[in-house]
Amino acid sequence: MSYEDELARALRGAADLAPRPEPAVLAAGAAARGRVLRRRRRAVRAGVCAAVVASALTTVALLPGSEPAPPAERPMVSAAFMELTVRALLPPGSVVEVLGSTGGRPDPHANGPMVELMLDDGHGPVRFSVSTERMALPVDADTPGAECPATRQAEQCVRTEGADGTIVLVQRAVERAEQGGRKTLVVQTTNREGRRVRLDLAGQDPESSLTVDRLTEIATSPAWDPVFVGLAVPDRPKEDNLGMPADRIASTVRALLPAGVDGKAPEGRFANGEQWLALTGNGREARLTVSVHLRSPIRPEAFGRGEEGLTRTADGASVLTRELRDDSDAKAPVTIRTVDVLHPDGTRVILSQSGPGVWPDLPPLEGREVLSLQQLVALAASPAWRG
Structure with a gap:
């Protein structure tokens, strides 16, 4: 049997397994049926594979006239x-x-x-x-x-x-x-x-x-x-957890960096919510990864529950700091230091500083930090992120 025949037989089997809708489902609107018919015409032109698939779509086609x-x-x-x-x-x-x-x-x-x-x-x-x-x-x-x-x-x-x-x-x-x-x-x-x-x-x-x-x-x-x-x-609603545009994240970070520290972000179009910057200052180089989401679904009372080191700022922001090591050995050097902040308006900001490189091949962070832990906390907890 040729490959085309095997493919057609397999797809006929898939069509037989496609769901048979109830009568109510068979009446869904002319627009939906039009989309199915257009797909079917494209399927015929595509050859035996899509032609057989079209038979599966016929099974689930929706007829006009009802809700x-x-x-x-x-x-x-x-x-x-x-x-x-x-x-x-x-x-x-x-x-x-x-x-x-x-x-x-x-x-x-x-x-x-x-x-x-x-x-x-x-x-x-x-x-x-x-x-x-x-x-x-x-x-x-x-x-x-x-x-x-x-x-x-x-x-x-x-x-x-x-x-x-x-x-x-x-x-x-x-x-x-x-x-x-x-x-x-x-x-x-x-x-x-x-x-x-x-x-x-x-x-x-x-x-x-x-x-x-x-x-x-x-x-x-x-x-x-x-x-x-x-x-x-x-x-x-998507508005429940929108990410801040990457270019805005970069500009906000640069505006908040202490004197003598510079941050350069990559160029291009990116997904909302994340950005990274190459930090230079004090004769050192590091990488700062930033995540910013507006109106986080996490409730303040649940944020950081069960974790040590949870603190709150005077204006109500919740702050957690974490350290990541190269392996499970508690004595291994720290490679990433993270500050996680939930702001009073629901904005969540996560900053992670590491040495030059990309996970998992990161050098020890000690001696390479461009920003101190206190500076990271001040940057992440700044009201400039809110709104």
Whole structure:
């Protein structure tokens, strides 16, 4: 049997496993049906793979004339659907073992279905997972995974945006040698409707089996459309935990630095909420990582509960200081010193100072600090962050 025939048969099986909606679900509105029909036309042009997937979408198509069904009645895909669909999209024979999978859940706001596999196409074993999620709208710099974090090096995170507005974020990392030295690769796609598909790979060389372009095709495949019929757009307001824009974080830090200390931030567009600066002063160099979120959901009475060293400033800010060492040895040198502040208005500011370098390969901090602990506390607790 040819690969095309095998693929068609596998996708027919996935279509059979797609959820059959209740009658109430079959009446959801002309606009929704129009989107399905447009996807179906694109699927026919795409060939046998998408054509068979279109049959799955027909199962969950919504007919005009009634109000949308209550969330509890949304059709849900099964764990078997996830397994069969991902098998159909991956190279034939590459799946060695299914490690786990989940289907849809009655709560439409829960995390979406996922599946995790072990792959091996002759280039070595690769742990591979697919996870799905519906993101709150609008998709912007406050949407996780829509922008590269400033704290990642440029070669570790690459962002592209397609003509249809779909954002593709590719992130790479390498474990420390003593942890196995595996490479990790994350490809996540987010479209304008908030549909997120994330692929995680880990192995000695995951890209030898699946290129980023092929992974992007898998993540954006219409085969996943039935999954999102059962996932509602989150109705929680994004304003609950907005991140401060990265450029504003950098300018605020520079305005608060003591005399004789300079801070330089990387250039580019980044996700809201995080920034880092290269500090120089007193003949020393250090790295300052900053996280700022407005109206943190953490309640003041819960902040720092059970931790030692919690203090409060005269104007009501709660302050925690922490030290991170290279390993579990209490006598190992400190590599990162952190100040965590919850302001009275709910703004949360976290500052971390370390020596030059990137975690986990950091030198001891002692003798390299540009800012003292007292200066870090004063910077993080400044009212300039509020509002």
